[in-house]
Every structure is written in C-alpha cells, then in structure tokens.
Amino acid sequence: MSSIDETHDPRRTSWVASAQGHPEFPIQNLPLGVFSPPNGSPRGGVAIGDQIFDLQAGLEAGVFSGAAAAAAEAAAGAALNRLMALGGNPRIALRRRLSELLSADGAERRKVEPRAGQLLHNAADCTLHLPAAIGSFTDFFAGIHHARNGGMRRDPNNPLNPNYKYVPVAYHSRASSVRPSGVPIRRPSGQRKAAEDDAPIFGAAQKLDYELELAVWIGPGNELGQPIPIAEAGEHVFGLGLVNDWSARDVQGWESQPLGPFLAKNFGTTVSPWVITTDALAPFRIAQPPRPAGDPRPLSYLWDETDQETGAFDITLEAMLMTEGLRAKGLPPHRMSASNTTDLYWTLAQLIAHHTCGGCNLGPGDLFGTGTISGPTLEGYGSLMELSGDGQRQITLGSGETRTFLQDGDEVIFRAHCRKAGCVPIGFGECRARIA
Amino acid sequence: MSSIDETHDPRRTSWVASAQGHPEFPIQNLPLGVFSPPNGSPRGGVAIGDQIFDLQAGLEAGVFSGAAAAAAEAAAGAALNRLMALGGNPRIALRRRLSELLSADGAERRKVEPRAGQLLHNAADCTLHLPAAIGSFTDFFAGIHHARNGGMRRDPNNPLNPNYKYVPVAYHSRASSVRPSGVPIRRPSGQRKAAEDDAPIFGAAQKLDYELELAVWIGPGNELGQPIPIAEAGEHVFGLGLVNDWSARDVQGWESQPLGPFLAKNFGTTVSPWVITTDALAPFRIAQPPRPAGDPRPLSYLWDETDQETGAFDITLEAMLMTEGLRAKGLPPHRMSASNTTDLYWTLAQLIAHHTCGGCNLGPGDLFGTGTISGPTLEGYGSLMELSGDGQRQITLGSGETRTFLQDGDEVIFRAHCRKAGCVPIGFGECRARIA
Numbered sequence: 078m079s080s081i082d083e084t085h086d087p088r089r090t091s092w093v094a095s096a097q098g099h100p101e102f103p104i105q106n107l108p109l110g111v112f113s114p115p116n117g118s119p120r121g122g123v124a125i126g127d128q129i130f131d132l133q134a135g136l137e138a139g140v141f142s143g144a145a146a147a148a149a150e151a152a153a154g155a156a157l158n159r160l161m162a163l164g165g166n167p168r169i170a171l172r173r174r175l176s177e178l179l180s181a182d183g184a185e186r187r188k189v190e191p192r193a194g195q196l197l198h199n200a201a202d203c204t205l206h207l208p209a210a211i212g213s214f215t216d217f218f219a220g221i222h223h224a225r226n227g228g229m230r231r232d233p234n235n236p237l238n239p240n241y242k243y244v245p246v247a248y249h250s251r252a253s254s255v256r257p258s259g260v261p262i263r264r265p266s267g268q269r270k271a272a273e274d275d276a277p278i279f280g281a282a283q284k285l286d287y288e289l290e291l292a293v294w295i296g297p298g299n300e301l302g303q304p305i306p307i308a309e310a311g312e313h314v315f316g317l318g319l320v321n322d323w324s325a326r327d328v329q330g331w332e333s334q335p336l337g338p339f340l341a342k343n344f345g346t347t348v349s350p351w352v353i354t355t356d357a358l359a360p361f362r363i364a365q366p367p368r369p370a371g372d373p374r375p376l377s378y379l380w381d382e383t384d385q386e387t388g389a390f391d392i393t394l395e396a397m398l399m400t401e402g403l404r405a406k407g408l409p410p411h412r413m414s415a416s417n418t419t420d421l422y423w424t425l426a427q428l429i430a431h432h433t434c435g436g437c438n439l440g441p442g443d444l445f446g447t448g449t450i451s452g453p454t455l456e457g458y459g460s461l462m463e464l465s466g467d468g469q470r471q472i473t474l475g476s477g478e479t480r481t482f483l484q485d486g487d488e489v490i491f492r493a494h495c496r497k498a499g500c501v502p503i504g505f506g507e508c509r510a511r512i513a
Numbered sequence: 514m515s516s517i518d519e520t521h522d523p524r525r526t527s528w529v530a531s532a533q534g535h536p537e538f539p540i541q542n543l544p545l546g547v548f549s550p551p552n553g554s555p556r557g558g559v560a561i562g563d564q565i566f567d568l569q570a571g572l573e574a575g576v577f578s579g580a581a582a583a584a585a586e587a588a589a590g591a592a593l594n595r596l597m598a599l600g601g602n603p604r605i606a607l608r609r610r611l612s613e614l615l616s617a618d619g620a621e622r623r624k625v626e627p628r629a630g631q632l633l634h635n636a637a638d639c640t641l642h643l644p645a646a647i648g649s650f651t652d653f654f655a656g657i658h659h660a661r662n663g664g665m666r667r668d669p670n671n672p673l674n675p676n677y678k679y680v681p682v683a684y685h686s687r688a689s690s691v692r693p694s695g696v697p698i699r700r701p702s703g704q705r706k707a708a709e710d711d712a713p714i715f716g717a718a719q720k721l722d723y724e725l726e727l728a729v730w731i732g733p734g735n736e737l738g739q740p741i742p743i744a745e746a747g748e749h750v751f752g753l754g755l756v757n758d759w760s761a762r763d764v765q766g767w768e769s770q771p772l773g774p775f776l777a778k779n780f781g782t783t784v785s786p787w788v789i790t791t792d793a794l795a796p797f798r799i800a801q802p803p804r805p806a807g808d809p810r811p812l813s814y815l816w817d818e819t820d821q822e823t824g825a826f827d828i829t830l831e832a833m834l835m836t837e838g839l840r841a842k843g844l845p846p847h848r849m850s851a852s853n854t855t856d857l858y859w860t861l862a863q864l865i866a867h868h869t870c871g872g873c874n875l876g877p878g879d880l881f882g883t884g885t886i887s888g889p890t891l892e893g894y895g896s897l898m899e900l901s902g903d904g905q906r907q908i909t910l911g912s913g914e915t916r917t918f919l920q921d922g923d924e925v926i927f928r929a930h931c932r933k934a935g936c937v938p939i940g941f942g943e944c945r946a947r948i949a
Contacts, residue, residue, distance in 0.1 A: 212688070213687060238770045239706075240706075240713070240768060243706075243712070243713050244767070246768065246772055246775075247772065248685070248772040248775055249685040249686055249775065251685055252649060253873070253876060254872075263738040265871030266740075266814075268676075268680055270675075270679075277812070278812075279870075301689070301690050301692070301781065302699040328871070332680050332682065333771070333773075335664075335667075335674060335682075335773070336654060336683065337769075337773025338772065339685065340870065340871040343685070343873040344871040344872040345738075345872065376714075377715070378715055431776075432776075434701075434715075434776065435703045435761070435780040437689070437690055437779040438689050438690055443689075
C-alpha cells in the first residue's frame with residue numbers, strides 16, 4: 078500500500094520549470110500514460126509540467142536500475158498493462174526514481190538535465206493514446222445522487238431500487254469503443270419511441286448526454302474463481318482518471334428492459350489519457366463518509382475497517398461545456414457542475430470486492446467507471462438528464478444559448494483536482510471530446 | 514458469401530477412416546479450432562472424424578498454396594482471430610483445400626496420407642482451447658419462447674416487454690470468464706434476497722442454472738462509427754458454436770434492476786471449442802420463419818429480403834444433464850430439452866446490424882450468444898428456470914433423482930446437429946462442463 082513519502086514533499090520542485098505551480102502536473106503528481114512524440118511510435122511516458130518524460134528514452138539513457146528499471150521496462154511500450162500487472166512495489170519504485178531524477182535539488186540533476194532534449198518532449202507536440210489495452214470495461218452506479226435523480230421519474234417516493242444500498246450495482250459496458258480525450262464522438266442512430274407513439278422510429282438520437290465519472294484502472298487482478306477479499310481490494314487499483322460515459326437517453330429509455338443499457342452507451346466512451354496513480358493520491362485519501370442514519374451496514378464481504386477509514390478520495394470534479402456560441406463570443410467553456418468523489422456511496426475497494434465475489438476475474442488494464450458523480454443539489458448534477466430534468470428545464474449558457482441535451486459541435490470537458498492544506502495540488506488533465 | 518459446392522458433396526469420403534459416418538465431423542464439416550497436441554503448444558486445427566488436422570504441420574509440409582496458405586498461416590497460431598479478420602474468401606479457399614487433401618478419391622491422397630503421422634493427432638489425446646482471443650462477448654435475448662417464459666412471472670398477460678418485437682435486445686457480458694468445454698464451473702457466491710426477508714444475505718447461489726445458446730463468432734467487423742448494413746451483415750459471421758450462459762437466478766433476481774444482469778452471469782461461461790464455419794452450414798440455411806400474424810415488420814435497418822430468404826439456419830439443439838446418480842447406475846445423460854434455431858426471433862444478420870447501428874465496432878474474435886433457445890413447449894425449454902417453473906416443478910431424471918436447479922457434481926452437456934435429406938449430417942461437438 079502506498080504511503081506519504083518524500084515524493085509528496087511540498088518543498089520539492091523540479092528542474093523542469095513549467096512543473097512549478099502547474100495546475101495538473103507538478104512533480105508531486107507524475108501520472109503515467111502512453112504517447113507518441115512527433116514522428117515516433119506509441120510509448121510510455123510521465124507528465125511533468127508541460128513536458129512528457131519518455132520512459133523508453135530513460136531506459137536507453139540508463140537512468141533506471143533495480144525495481145524502477147523493471148517498472149520502466151514494463152511501462153515503456155504501447156500500453157501500460159504489463160506495469161499494471163506488477164502491483165504496487167515496482168510502481169512505487171519507479172515513482173521515487175522519477176521524483177529524484179526530476180527534482181531541482183536532487184543529486185541526479187547534473188546527470189539528467191543535460192539530456193533533457195532526449196528525455197523530454199513538449200506535451201503539446203505529442204499525441205496521447207489510451208493508457209492500456211482495455212480487457213473489459215465495467216460501469217458502476219455508485220453515485221447515489223445520480224441514482225436517485227435517475228429514479229425520480231420511475232417512482233418519486235422510492236427513487237432508489239431496493240437493492241441500491243446493499244449492491245454496488247454495475248453492468249458490463251463496451252471496451253472496444255473507448256477512446257482517449259480529443260477523439261470526436263459521432264451522434265449515434267438508434268430506435269426511440271415517444272410515450273404517445275404506437276411504434277418506435279429509427280434515427281439520430283435526440284437526447285445525447287454526457288456522464289461525469291471517475292475512471293479506475295485495475296492492477297494485478299485475480300484468477301477466475303478466486304474472489305479478491307475487501308482487505309486486499311485496494312491494492313488492485315493501479316490509478317484513476319476521468320470517464321465520459323456518453324449516453325443516448327432516448328435510445329436507453331426504449332431498449333433497456335429487461336437487460337439494461339446497450340446501444341445507448343456503446344457508441345463511444347471517452348477517457349482521460351493520464352493515469353493518476355494511487356501513490357500520487359495518497360495524501361488525498363480520506364475516510365468513507367458515514368452512511369446516513371437508517372441506511373444498512375454493508376454486508377461483511379464489503380466491510381473493512383481500514384477501507385472505511387482510508388479508502389475514499391477527496392477529488393473535486395468539474396464538467397464544462399464549450400459551444401459554437403461561446404467560441405464565437407470568445408467566452409470560456411460554461412461550467413455545468415462541480416461535485417466530489419465523496420458523493421460515491423461505495424469505496425473503490427468495495428467495487429472490486431463485489432465484482433469478484435462470485436469469482437469473476439479482473440485483469441491488468443480493465444477499466445471501471447464509478448457511475449455518474451452528482452452532488453446533492455443542482456449545481457453538482459453530473460449529466461444533462463439531471464440538469465435539465467430530462468429536457469424539461471432549459472440550461473442557459475454564458476453566450477445566451479440554451480441547452481437541454483447536446484447539439485452537434487458541442488464539446489464536453491471534464492477536469493478533476495485534489496487540494497489539501499500543506500500539499501501541492503494535483504490535477505487529472507482533461508477528458509474532452511466534441512460531438513462530430 | 515459461401516455457397517454449396519463440391520465440399521458438401523455427400524458422395525465425398527475421407528481417407529481418415531473415422532470420418533465416415535462420424536456424427537459430428539465428417540469431411541463435409543471441417544470445423545476450425547485451437548488445440549494442443551501432447552507436449553505441444555496451442556495451434557490451429559481442423560476436426561476430421563476422431564482426428565485433428567494440424568495446420569502448422571500442414572504449412573511445414575507445404576501442402577497449402579495461395580489463398581489457402583494465407584488462411585492456414587492466419588489460423589495456425591494460438592487463436593483464430595487473424596483468420597477471422599480475413600473474411601470469407603481465404604476461409605473458403607482453406608476449406609476447399611482441406612477437403613481435397615482429406616478426400617479418399619482426390620489426387621492429393623497419395624501425397625498426404627503417408628504423412629498422416631505428422632499431420633494428424635488423435636483428438637482424444639489433445640487439449641482443446643478457446644478458438645479465439647475474445648475481445649467482447651455480447652449476449653442477446655433472441656429466443657422468443659425463452660423471453661416469454663422469463664416474463665411470465667413479471668406479467669402473465671404481457672410477458673414480453675413492449676420493445677421485444679422491435680429491438681434485438683442484448684447486453685454486454687463478460688469476456689474474461691469464458692472458458693472452453695470441459696473446464697469445471699465453480700458455483701458462485703452472491704447476494705440474494707427472498708421476497709419475505711427484509712434484507713439480503715451473502716452466500717453460495719442456490720438457483721444455479723444453465724442456458725442453451727448458439728455461439729456466433731464474428732469475422733472482420735467494422736470501424737467505430739461505421740454501422741454494418743443488414744445486407745452485408747451476414748458476411749461478418751465467421752462461424753457458429755454452442756454457449757452455456759450459466760446463470761445464478763437468485764443473484765440475478767436481486768441485482769438486475771436497473772442495469773441488467775452482472776454477477777449472475779460473469780462467474781463463468783462455457784463455449785464449444787470447434788467453430789462450425791458458415792461455409793459448412795451453407796446447405797442448412799433456410800428462410801427466417803414468418804412472424805406470427807399481428808407482429809410488426811422489422812424497421813428498415815433490420816430488413817433485407819435476401820436475409821429473410823436465406824439468413825436462418827436449421828440446427829437442432831439438445832441439452833443433457835449427467836448426475837452422480839445417473840453415473841452410479843450406468844445410465845446415460847438425461848435429455849432435458851431439444852429445440853431448434855428456428856425458434857430465434859431474429860436472424861444473425863439482424864443481430865449484427867442492430868449491434869452496429871449506432872456505430873459500435875465489432876472485431877474478429879468477438880463472441881455473441883443468441884440468448885437461450887427454447888422451443889414453444891416444455892420439451893424444448895432451454896433452461897432449468899423454465900423447465901422447473903422457477904423451482905416450483907421437480908424434474909425427475911432416469912435415475913429417480915429430481916432437480917429444480919443444478920447441484921454440485923452435475924454436468925451439463927449441449928449438442929447440436931444439422932440434418933437434411935441429401936446431405937451428410939454434421940455436428941457441433943460438445944459444450945460440456947461440470948459444477949465443481
């Protein structure tokens with residue numbers, strides 16, 4: 078389990094000048110990803126300020142040894158899966174070594190800085206890819222305010238299904254259509270049926286929506302038939318990112334009984350390309366917020382004292398919308414909502430323990446979405462379905478434009494940050510895509 | 514599109530003696546799979562009688578050329594995905610060449626038969642693997658009698674959801690836990706709640722069931738955002754097999770709202786290891802049975818005249834149960850049901866056209882289950898849920914034992930055959946697994 082160490086020291090600065098005060102990638106973050114430099118092939122890298130440290134180049138320069146070298150080797154290719162498979166210790170060794178190499182005050186600076194031209198690339202010149210070959214993508218429903226908002230139309234008096242407070246509800250989603258930030262999303266066609274119509278029609282979805290979720294990248298995983306106990310489950314989280322679980326609400330409403338959403342979700346999913354390791358997030362761990370009085374205690378396979386005390390994270394999330402109208406007026410993206418991962422009803426360890434409790438096997442590079450993270454009030458609603466009351470309320474943007482659902486050309490941008498007194502704030506980078 | 518050619522000629526026999534009259538694998542079948550010979554690594558093979566033709570050995574012996582060699586090369590490794598990606602023509606060329614090589618009367622016999630020791634392995638000595646690295650596994654709900662039986666408990670007057678006759682309903686299932694025939698299945702634990710209880714409990718599933726389905730192995734597939742038109746969809750079927758979609762009914766009943774089944778299905782899925790190509794199945798193509806009077810015509814993206822005329826298959830399916838009691842008395846497996854793929858409400862092309870209509874991308878090695886194929890009456894019900902009326906009716910076996918759901922040690926065996934006047938019958942081989 079990662080702990081707070083010298084890599085989190087707020088006094089540590091980097092010889093990479095842009096890292097100081099960088100809102101996302103100071104030396105305390107060091108997220109991992111896969112990128113292509115100009116005219117280069119995909120390879121593993123580490124974000125530092127506005128630069129990317131090239132792990133392949135680092136190996137060639139011989140700046141790694143021991144466990145850090147093994148980890149860099151496993152992360153240097155076109156996907157991080159092999160590093161994800163190694164578990165915590167090599168990942169932590171790599172983080173410590175990268176922090177030394179990039180530190181302004183470290184003994185390594187004299188050796189490494191002269192080679193910056195070889196080791197670093199301007200991030201703006203690079204292409205970012207998916208961080209892993211995604212074996213399976215599971216989408217949970219752990220944002221309780223979102224679950225409640227979604228259930229209000231079915232039964233305003235009992236918006237949560239009876240299982241909600243016992244079961245970390247989830248469904249399998251589609252891995253093949255997950256794309257990294259920046260790849261445009263095509264509006265899907267599908268069947269939809271208005272309540273007043275006798276039969277469905279087929280055509281472009283009219284209620285295209287986004288969903289603001291946390292991405293969980295799975296580490297070592299388990300063999301089929303061998304559940305991961307809750308006390309060990311946290312060690313299988315490699316790192317976190319952001320997911321936009323694009324949703325066609327009109328398709329979803331018609332197709333989902335009795336087997337759940339399918340085409341409404343599988344036309345495309347956007348993830349942020351940088352993986353914020355659980356090691357970088359160690360200072361931002363908090364206790365899972367206590368359940369409201371009257372809620373049941375989780376069943377014992379989902380209950381662990383240490384997990385309850387340290388298994389949640391304090392991460393603020395924002396959803397922004399950019400439109401043609403805002404662009405034309407030179408206005409910034411419109412902030413649609415802000416919420417926090419404390420609005421999740423389950424810890425990440427609980428999601429993993431539940432997913433595997435019947436024996437299902439997880440593997441390195443598997444992706445979880447937590448489900449939409451909405452705050453308790455309108456300002457925190459993480460989807461247009463909730464913000465617009467399923468299209469009943471117009472949302473007015475800074476440009477004077479209005480929206481209920483997404484229009485072609487709209488661009489959705491998610492951001493996430495961790496802030497805490499005595500710590501250097503870190504960010505997740507963007508999860509962004511435009512409707513083509 | 515494959516057509517009926519000399520490879521289907523009923524007069525053709527093989528110099529592999531066991532192929533003559535073989536109930537599954539005469540020379541007219543030639544299914545593809547992945548196997549390991551004793552002390553050998555996994556490789557592509559073709560079933561012929563009680564032997565397996567080794568494609569790697571065939572390449573080494575130089576018996577392939579041109580398109581057949583390209584196909585054999587793509588199929589010779591530890592997964593058939595590369596062959597699946599090539600589409601129909603190389604696959605058909607390989608089939609024709611294999612039929613020539615193995616034919617009793619062909620000009621090639623003198624060259625090939627003396628090398629039989631190198632080219633053939635006794636199937637009984639080999640291990641069979643999954644035929645492909647499964648990218649994604651989608652499970653449909655296209656067996657209308659099963660859908661109706663399942664809905665009877667919810668609403669006996671309207672057992673089918675309003676979308677059923679318009680939408681080829683499906684959900685994403687779990688690829689990582691699919692295993693080939695013969696690998697035991699562990700009874701999963703999970704949450705279940707009896708109607709009379711206030712809260713759920715966690716423990717071993719009590720209502721463990723099987724589901725008899727057809728497996729569809731996907732060929733070339735499509736790019737994200739590029740739907741496959743119905744008229745082209747059939748070309749993306751590489752071949753067929755059998756799926757046992759094991760289901761924990763008590764877990765399913767409690768967890769499935771609102772996002773569908775999850776842990777109830779992802780603890781294990783069994784597939785038959787041999788892929789019966791659509792080329793082998795060409796003689797058994799039939800017209801899709803007409804919809805009952807009053808049913809709506811499919812929406813236009815699901816409608817193609819040629820598909821309606823030739824897009825269904827006449828395949829009989831059987832589910833058998835072997836128990837400790839039957840074994841102890843020396844009795845054969847108990848036949849639980851027999852049904853036919855004509856009980857599917859949608860053609861395979863309709864499933865593919867629907868899956869991709871919003872842009873979702875399919876890839877070589879993707880697996881579809883059709884959904885449970887039940888006949889219209891009790892004799893044809895393809896799951897214990899249906900046969901036992903959700904546990905209300907005891908099923909008496911030949912041994913005098915009774916069952917409602919599966920007990921530990923029970924073994925479920927699926928078989929499938931195609932029979933037609935003027936044709937040599939072919940079979941699918943077994944899909945078999947025991948509850949550990």
